[in-house]
Amino acid sequence: xxxxxxxxxxxxxxxxxxxxxxxxxxxxxxxxxxxxxxxxxxxxxxxxxxxxxxxxxxxxxxxxxxxxxxxxxxxxxxxxxxxxxxxxxxxxxxxxxxxxxxxxxxxxxxxxxxxxxxxxxxxxxxxxxxxxxxxxxxxxxxxxxxxxxxxxxxxxxxxxxxxxxxxxxxxxxxxxxxxxxxxxxxxxxxxxxxxxxxxxxxxxxxxxxxxxxxxxxxxxxxxxxxxxxxxxxxxxxxxxxxxxxxxxxxxxxxxxxxxxxxxxxxxxxxxxxxxxxxxxxxxxxxxxxxxxxxxxxxxxxxxxxxxxxxxxxxxxxxxxxxxxxxxxxxxxxxxxxxxxxxxxxxxxxxxxxxxxxxxxxxxxxxxxxxxxxxxxxxxxxxxxxxxxxxxxxxxxxxxxxxxxxxxxxxxxxxxxxxxxxxxxxxxxxxxxxxxxxxxxxxxxxxxxxxxxxxxxxxxxxxxxxxxxxxxxxxxxxxxxxxxxxxxxxxxxxxxxxxxxxxxxxxxxxxxxxxxxxxxxxxxxxxxxxxxxxxxxxxxxxxxxxxxxxxxxxxxxxxxxxxxxxxxxxxxxxxxxxxxxxxxxxxxxxxxxxxxxxxxxxxxxxxxxxxxxxxxxxxxxxxxxxxxxxxxxxxx
Ligand SMILES: *Cc1c(COP(=O)(O)O)cnc(C)c1O
Numbered sequence: 001x002x003x004x005x006x007x008x009x010x011x012x013x014x015x016x017x018x019x020x021x022x023x024x025x026x027x028x029x030x031x032x033x034x035x036x037x038x039x040x041x042x043x044x045x046x047x048x049x050x051x052x053x054x055x056x057x058x059x060x061x062x063x064x065x066x067x068x069x070x071x072x073x074x075x076x077x078x079x080x081x082x083x084x085x086x087x088x089x090x091x092x093x094x095x096x097x098x099x100x101x102x103x104x105x106x107x108x109x110x111x112x113x114x115x116x117x118x119x120x121x122x123x124x125x126x127x128x129x130x131x132x133x134x135x136x137x138x139x140x141x142x143x144x145x146x147x148x149x150x151x152x153x154x155x156x157x158x159x160x161x162x163x164x165x166x167x168x169x170x171x172x173x174x175x176x177x178x179x180x181x182x183x184x185x186x187x188x189x190x191x192x193x194x195x196x197x198x199x200x201x202x203x204x205x206x207x208x209x210x211x212x213x214x215x216x217x218x219x220x221x222x223x224x225x226x227x228x229x230x231x232x233x234x235x236x237x238x239x240x241x242x243x244x245x246x247x248x249x250x251x252x253x254x255x256x257x258x259x260x261x262x263x264x265x266x267x268x269x270x271x272x273x274x275x276x277x278x279x280x281x282x283x284x285x286x287x288x289x290x291x292x293x294x295x296x297x298x299x300x301x302x303x304x305x306x307x308x309x310x311x312x313x314x315x316x317x318x319x320x321x322x323x324x325x326x327x328x329x330x331x332x333x334x335x336x337x338x339x340x341x342x343x344x345x346x347x348x349x350x351x352x353x354x355x356x357x358x359x360x361x362x363x364x365x366x367x368x369x370x371x372x373x374x375x376x377x378x379x380x381x382x383x384x385x386x387x388x389x390x391x392x393x394x395x396x397x398x399x400x401x402x403x404x405x406x407x408x409x410x411x412x413x414x415x416x417x418x419x420x421x422x423x424x425x426x427x428x429x430x431x432x433x434x435x436x437x438x439x440x441x442x443x444x445x446x447x448x449x450x451x452x453x454x455x456x457x458x459x460x461x462x463x464x465x466x467x468x469x470x471x472x473x474x475x476x477x478x479x480x481x482x483x484x485x486x487x488x489x490x491x492x493x494x495x496x497x498x499x500x501x502x503x504x505x506x507x508x509x510x511x512x513x514x515x516x517x518x519x520x521x522x523x524x525x526x527x528x529x530x531x532x533x534x535x536x537x538x539x540x541x542x543x544x545x546x547x548x549x550x551x552x553x554x555x556x557x558x559x560x561x562x563x564x565x566x567x568x569x570x571x572x573x574x575x576x577x578x579x580x581x582x583x584x585x586x587x588x589x590x591x592x593x594x595x596x597x598x599x600x601x602x603x604x605x606x607x608x609x610x611x612x613x614x615x616x617x618x619x620x621x622x623x624x625x626x627x628x629x630x631x632x633x634x635x
Contacts (some may be wrong), residue, residue: 001595005291006486007521008478009486010486010489010622011030011031011032011034011486011489012177012484013483013488014030014486014489015029015030015152016146016488017520018480018485019217019295019296019478019510019512020036020454020478020480021296021333022293022295022296023293023294023295023296023300023478023510023535023536024296024535025055025293025345025404026039026476027039027040027046027067027070027073027345028535029483030132031038031044031046032123032486032557033175034047034483034484034485034486034487035047035048035049035289035482035485035507036481036482036483036485036533038050038067038069038070038548038561040067040069040070040073041069041561041562041563042563043561043562043563043564043565044565045559045561045565045566045567046482046483046532047065047348047350047482047531048080048483048531048561049481049567050065050557050567051350051482051531052556053567053569057569057572058607059349059555059557059572059574059630060529060629060630060633061351061352061460061630062350062351062352062459062460062461062466062554062555063349063350063351063401063555063556063557064347064348064349064466064542064554064555064556064557065344065348065349065350065557065559066108066109066345066347066351066538066557066558067294067346067347067348067384067558067559067560068112068136068346068558068559068560068570069560069561070345070346071109071112071113071116071345071346071538072112072344073141074115074341074342074343074345075113075116075120075122075342076095076115076116076348076503077309078098078119078336078338078341078342079095079122081095081310081312081313081534082095082224082317082334082336083095083314084312084313085303085310085314085316085317085318086308086317086334088314089314089317089318089321089332090321091289091317091320091321091334092330092331093330093331093332093333093334094282094334094511095271095333095334095336096120096121096122096123096145096333096334096335097117097120097122097123097336097337098122098123098125098145098146098147098285098334098335098336098337098565099113099117099122099123099124099125099249099337099338099339099342099343100124100125100288100337100338100339101125101126101127101131101134101240101341102127102131103283103339103340103342103539103540104339104540104542104543105131105134105542105543106345106537106542106556107134107427107452108556108571108573109343109346110124110134110135110138110556111138113153114139114140114141118140118144119473121143121144121145122142122144123135123139123144123145123146123147123168123169124139124144124147125146125147125149125339125445126137126146126147126148126149126150126339127149127150127340127354128156129153129155129156129159130151130158130162131436132146132156132624133159133426136159136163136168138141138524139168140150142166142167142168143167143169143334144169145168145169145170145171146160146163146168146169146170146171147197147245147247147285147335147337147426147539148160148170148171148172148176148392149169149173149175149199149482150557151175151176151179152172152179152182154182154184154186154601157172157179157182157183157186157194158186158190158389160172160188161186161187161192161193161194163189163193164192164193164194165192166494169186169195170195171195171196171244171245171283171285172194172195172196172197173196173197173198173199173245173247173285173288174196174197174198174199174230175220175221175222175316177200177226177229177230179223180196180230180233180234182240182380183196184233184237184239189542190506193240193242194236194237194239194242195331196242196243196244196245196375197245197246197247197283198230198243198245198246198247198274199220199221199248199286200220200221200222200247200267201220201221201223201248202221202248202249202250202263202266202267202268202319202510203266204250204251204259204262204263204266205259206251206254206256206259206260206263206289207254207255207256207259207300207304207407208252208253208254208255208256208291208302208562209252209253209304209473209557211276220249223419225269227274229469230243231274231277231278231279234279235278236494237263238416239556240277240279240280240284241280241281242276243274243279243280243281244279244280244281244282244283244430245281245282245283245284245285245335246267246270246274246281246283246284246285246332247287247290247573248263248267248285248286248287248290249286249287249288249337250263250289251289252288252289252291252340253291253292253302253303253340254289254290254305255290255291255299255300255301255302255303255304256300256305256306256458256496257305257306257311257312257315258308258613259563260289260312260315260316261315261319262322263286264286264315264316264319264320264432265319265323267284267286268284268319268324268327269323269514270362271284271329271331271332272323272324272327272590273310275329279475280334281332281514281609282332283332283333284320284332284333284334284335284338285336286316286334286337287337288336288337288340289338290309290312290336290338290340291305291340291341292305292340292345292383292536292539293305293306293529294339294475294477294478294510294536295476295478295510295513296478296510297512297513299468301515303475303476303527304473307484309341314481315466316334316336317334318454323604330345330492339538339539339541342539343538344536344538344539344605345536345538346538347468347533347536347537347538347542348533348534348535349467349504349533349535349537350478350531350533350540351460351461351531351532351534351555352459352460352530352531352532352534352572353458353459353460353524353529353530353532354458354459354460354478354498354631355456355524356456356458356491356493356523356524357456357458358428358454358455358491359426359452359453359455360426360427360430360453361423361424361426361430361453362421362423364423364424364427366600367379372404372413372417374400374403374404374413374421375376375404375417375420375421375424376408377396377400377625378400378401378404378424379399379424380427381393381396381400381424381426381431381459381634382427382431385428385431385432385435387435387438387439389502390432390435390436390439390443390446391443391445391446393428393432394429394443394449395434396428396447397428397429397432398424398425399419400425401421401422401425404418404421405418405421405522407533411468412631416540422506426453428452429449429452429453432449433449439467441448446479448519450492450518451494451507451517451518454469454492454493454494454517454518455491455492455493455494455521456493456494456495456496457493457494457495457496457521457532458495458496458497458498459495459496459497460498460500460629460630460631461497461498461630462497462498462499462504462545462548462549462551463497463499463503463505463506464497464499464504464545464546464547464549464551465545465546465547465548465551466534466537466541466545466550466554467534467537467541467542467551468541468545468546469541469546470506470508471504472544474508475534476508476509476510477534477535477537478534478535479495479506479509479510479519479532479533479534479535480511480519480532480533480534480535480631481521481522481530481531481533482532482533484522484530487522487630489520489521489522490520490522490523491518491520491521491522491523492518492520492521493518493519493520493521493539494507494517494518494519495507495519495532498551498630498631499548499549499551500549501548501549502629504548506519509619514602516518530571546560547581547584547585549630550581550582550585550629551581551630552575552576552578552580552581552584552629553575553576554630555572555574555577555628556571556572556573556575557569557571557572557573558572560572574628575628575629575630576628576629576630577625577626577627577628577629578624578625578626578629579625579626581629582625589625592623592625593618593621593625596617596621598616598619599616600613600614600617601614618620
């Protein structure tokens, strides 16, 4: 490596620039030789080394990398933080975590949570029959919790009652009054006593993206009247002792701890009064909401949070203890349903850059004697460019460039002249941009200049398939190169995906406490791949993704890091083939192959191609059908 190239730049500067310590939650760092590392078990493994292992295994980019140790560590941190808070504050109940399957339903994730979580009896929250089936077939530890939310029909309820008989702590959380009669009837028929919860409708308002989850118009939860009806019905049936759990969920990604506390106080009021009504409550489920600090800003913006995990646990435990002590009520088991915070860190989307487009002069030929006057004007701008005249120069550059375009349309300027104009225009704009860097105040018109001159880096991925929340809800994820971090990133870029959709781009990036429109990146090197990572993508991205332009699921690789710094490819799943995605949209790959064969055969008959050509074409077609939907490099 050439020392001189980057002697003025070190990895500390990259670390600061990309904020990896702020959002990495200590799971990601930089090695001294400029690579992003995954850090667990006191060792560091460079992501680039993992990528090289993938290349050897013919797992092409893009790849969704899952680091199993990070998922384990998050489950451990959550459970241990609650245990510490409970001990420290003298709370009399226990903590029991459940993972809401909807946040990432992939079998690898669910199996890992069940396997590692068994030591904490970490359970599952399920919101549908498929999720229930997934939970029942993965959990082994008796006593693990299964919290059943969502609409529950007779079949769902039978599955749950049988789970109770098997030894799981399965709760039916009643979300609508219609569920109760089915639960009562089925439990009598099967002769299994149900354990029941009620979901309350919270009035506590929360900020962040999921505001409507709480308040009067929330589609979830029971009103006071509905709660009373349920209590009365259970009393009549002599089943009030089955009502053991109170459930609430304020929303996801709650950035402000004060709102979470307010929610707990409200939940305690319901808890206390239901106990007074004679319910045998013993569990309080506070739902999800534990936020991920995507930006690393540690503030109460939508994509951050103003509290740590320890503060979250202490505040929950402390508020429960104080509020319930006032009513002299025994401390219940605390349940939370943290999804996002459990799985976000475990996954990284990795992709290579295919090419870049720059908006700068590539060729500035010497002036010639017979130059068009407008080309001369464009060339002369740099001569009067001073801080006082930036706006004027900016206007002139646009004016002359536009004039040249007009003349081109009318046939008075030729293509070569238009090319010279383009180059001189970009030259002027870059000179203006450089001058602005040294100026205190940027004229308003010129604020978009940096963005309009930013490079486009074309990434081998589909935003719609792999990062749908960027498109749907303006989610910010940390994005950075995973190598070359001991070199100064001298380019400013936006990232385009390969879907040919103008929405398939990333132009909002985390920049300290702000959002930047461009990301600093390195120039590409000939003959060397350039890899970017999108971090914290383990929650909600995978199954929300879609088949826009028929780009399918990416390859997925799960690695397990070992304490000696080595790593194992624990699992690998090849992404969708072209035949796979075509069959999702009702094509029949076998028939398509047959039809293409017939078309080629006709061409042979009509003498347009030889039989040998036909064979080659069919081979290419069939191989392509079995190939990856993304851009593949031939070796
Ligand atoms: C979605 C959801 C969760 C998960 O919330 P996170 O903020 O991702 O932890 C938990 N509980 C219920 C009822 C949910 O609908």
